[in-house]
Amino acid sequence: MCGIVGYVGGQEAREVLIDGLKRLEYRGYDSAGLALGSGKDLLIIKEVGKVEDLERMLQKVPAGYHQGIGHTRWATHGGVSQANAHPHKDGKGQFALVHNGIIENFSELREELERKGVVFLSETDTEAIVHLVATSFSRTGDILETLVYLQKRLRGTFALALMQQGLPDRIYTIRRGSPLVLGSGNGEAFCASDIPAFLPYTRRIQYPEEGDIAEISPGGIRIWDEKGRPVERSVVTVDWDVSMTEKSGFSHYMLKEIHEQGTVLRRSLKGRVVDGKTMISGELGWNVEMVSKWKKVHIVACGSSYYSALVAERLLEKWTDLEIKVDIASEYRYRHVACDPTTLAVFVSQSGETADTLAALRKARAAGAHCLAITNVRGSTLAREVHSVLLLKAGPEIGVAATKSFTGQLAALFLVALQLGSMRGILAPHEEERLVNELIRIPYKVELLLEKDGEIKEIARKYAQNKNMLFIGRGMSFPVAQEGALKLKEVSYIHAEALAAGEMKHGPIALLEPGVPVLAVIPKDSLYEKTLSNIQEIKARNASLIAVCTEGDRFVPEQAGSVIETPWTDEEFTPFLSVIPLQLLSFHIALILGREIDQPRNLAKSVTVE
Ligand code: M6R
Numbered sequence: 001m002c003g004i005v006g007y008v009g010g011q012e013a014r015e016v017l018i019d020g021l022k023r024l025e026y027r028g029y030d031s032a033g034l035a036l037g038s039g040k041d042l043l044i045i046k047e048v049g050k051v052e053d054l055e056r057m058l059q060k061v062p063a064g065y066h067q068g069i070g071h072t073r074w075a076t077h078g079g080v081s082q083a084n085a086h087p088h089k090d091g092k093g094q095f096a097l098v099h100n101g102i103i104e105n106f107s108e109l110r111e112e113l114e115r116k117g118v119v120f121l122s123e124t125d126t127e128a129i130v131h132l133v134a135t136s137f138s139r140t141g142d143i144l145e146t147l148v149y150l151q152k153r154l155r156g157t158f159a160l161a162l163m164q165q166g167l168p169d170r171i172y173t174i175r176r177g178s179p180l181v182l183g184s185g186n187g188e189a190f191c192a193s194d195i196p197a198f199l200p201y202t203r204r205i206q207y208p209e210e211g212d213i214a215e216i217s218p219g220g221i222r223i224w225d226e227k228g229r230p231v232e233r234s235v236v237t238v239d240w241d242v243s244m245t246e247k248s249g250f251s252h253y254m255l256k257e258i259h260e261q262g263t264v265l266r267r268s269l270k271g272r273v274v275d276g277k278t279m280i281s282g283e284l285g286w287n288v289e290m291v292s293k294w295k296k297v298h299i300v301a302c303g304s305s306y307y308s309a310l311v312a313e314r315l316l317e318k319w320t321d322l323e324i325k326v327d328i329a330s331e332y333r334y335r336h337v338a339c340d341p342t343t344l345a346v347f348v349s350q351s352g353e354t355a356d357t358l359a360a361l362r363k364a365r366a367a368g369a370h371c372l373a374i375t376n377v378r379g380s381t382l383a384r385e386v387h388s389v390l391l392l393k394a395g396p397e398i399g400v401a402a403t404k405s406f407t408g409q410l411a412a413l414f415l416v417a418l419q420l421g422s423m424r425g426i427l428a429p430h431e432e433e434r435l436v437n438e439l440i441r442i443p444y445k446v447e448l449l450l451e452k453d454g455e456i457k458e459i460a461r462k463y464a465q466n467k468n469m470l471f472i473g474r475g476m477s478f479p480v481a482q483e484g485a486l487k488l489k490e491v492s493y494i495h496a497e498a499l500a501a502g503e504m505k506h507g508p509i510a511l512l513e514p515g516v517p518v519l520a521v522i523p524k525d526s527l528y529e530k531t532l533s534n535i536q537e538i539k540a541r542n543a544s545l546i547a548v549c550t551e552g553d554r555f556v557p558e559q560a561g562s563v564i565e566t567p568w569t570d571e572e573f574t575p576f577l578s579v580i581p582l583q584l585l586s587f588h589i590a591l592i593l594g595r596e597i598d599q600p601r602n603l604a605k606s607v608t609v610e
Helices: 013-023 051-058 106-115 126-140 143-153 253-259 261-269 288-293 303-319 355-366 381-385 404-423 429-439 442-450 453-463 477-492 501-506 528-539 571-592
Strands: 003-008 031-037 042-048 067-073 095-103 156-164 171-176 181-184 189-192 204-206 213-217 220-224 235-237 296-301 323-328 343-349 370-375 388-391 468-473 495-500 518-522 545-550 562-566
Touching (some): 003 213, 013 031, 031 051, 031 095, 042 051, 126 143, 143 213, 253 571, 261 404, 296 355, 303 343, 303 404, 343 355, 343 404, 355 381, 370 404, 429 571, 453 562, 453 571, 468 501, 477 518, 477 571, 501 528, 518 571, 528 545
Parallel strands (some): 370 388, 518 545
Antiparallel strands (some): 003 067, 031 042, 095 156, 171 213, 181 189, 213 220
16 A cells, blocks of 8 residues: 655655655555755656656655655556555645555545635645645644644545655654554654664654654654644554565565564564463463453454464464354455454454555454454554454564565464463363473474475476466364465465365365466474375376475375375464464565566556555
């Protein structure tokens, strides 16, 4: 979705802004632009295309601009065009504004402004905001009053950054429903949709609350609530460093992030399991009395986060006596679900900003559920609106395809399931100890598996030209197959479908023909023999088969054209391992096909609109 960055300080603003926009490219975009202020003039440069194109256009601009706002646009209202790119300005060119989000009442606002003689130059909802600012400011002459008024008039979600001609050391922001973070350095200040945009310059962050208005200037940051009352928001120093946002010698972020998974898992478990026991109740603020009141668990998420939730569903069924329901956020938010104070509602989201997941959370919270966020972003909207948070320790994930956040979510959900099982007295201490002891061995096994990168690259060559692929698995391996199919679709654009292996003969088996390979996820688990029969049915129809199985398996390799073996682990842990070859296979197929792996077409890293 759109990315915003703003800067005021002693540096050349365009350099900081271009750097910031490049760091936000992962969000997905089709055009880019920036506004620069020097006190004398307010310059807007924007174009369809890449941030590098914008950078080239800026070479003609002289130095001396120390204030600016930048934007990468992912089209929603109005096509991809120079006129629709941000920043937008008012008729007199007094204000420039960038926006991420959607203004739901923009048609009504546009009509009202047009009746007053305002001429629109674009088809965007954003342009209505900047005209509204200008007309209100011409009445009041007071920017804070204008921004309070603006909040009353706008419906929808927005993160805005605004600058005014002749005011070269101030940028104003508003955040409601869309992500925005503020950063302060020495004699300089920043705003952005996401922390990596200004991570090279500062790690001192403030997270505005819903409706907050902020003024960022070299002297510091001032914040008011939506009614214009001054408020304090704490300054947090984030533990991310800039190297985490770089490729560090890898060709792509996706590949780097796949290879980070051992480290991510180690970090995620550190201090959270001690001497064979799960120790996250303190972090979550849970006590036995509270946990014993829950009768149900709802887990809600989108995309890969949903697939990690499906793995957790199977664990919770085994280790707790709770009734478990897992749903896609865009469905859950409109269903008549029985959610009440006896419900623990868990929201899984890497970004913590996914619009559907946030809407589902608000619904569950209003119904009285205890809400837990599993997210990678401290200070994200999700993290701020729940009762408890369990942070992933994945570090920034830049590739659009979720990889390390998926395994990080598995680890976090494992801990939640173990903690619930032991606090409710269902999971016996010796069983918990066995599980924890295997859990801490998983990072090492993941790293062993990552050494098979070269082998998987060779397999990718055999299958890259197929137009379709089926993924099958049972039990814990079904969500893994689903995640594998999603990875292949999003980075290679090959059509892929995941099926519960037992469902094949209820219809999908009709799809089998040469050129439709089947990838089977078949670890040595309690359903192994069942899946093996399904594989035989597939082989009987001459389909080519790729198998992800456990080391030492004697039967699967006899059936499959290509085999990737994973280290042995207990059934519950197989998703951590089986998913790794699927990530690597998708990456290598996409590479062979020359796809834009880190920023696949039409996709955005975090989906902040419904
Ligand atoms: O930030 P979230 O975890 O809420 O994002 C959810 C999905 O949009 C995300 O997992 C998406 O499916 C990824 N592109 C998958 O690789």
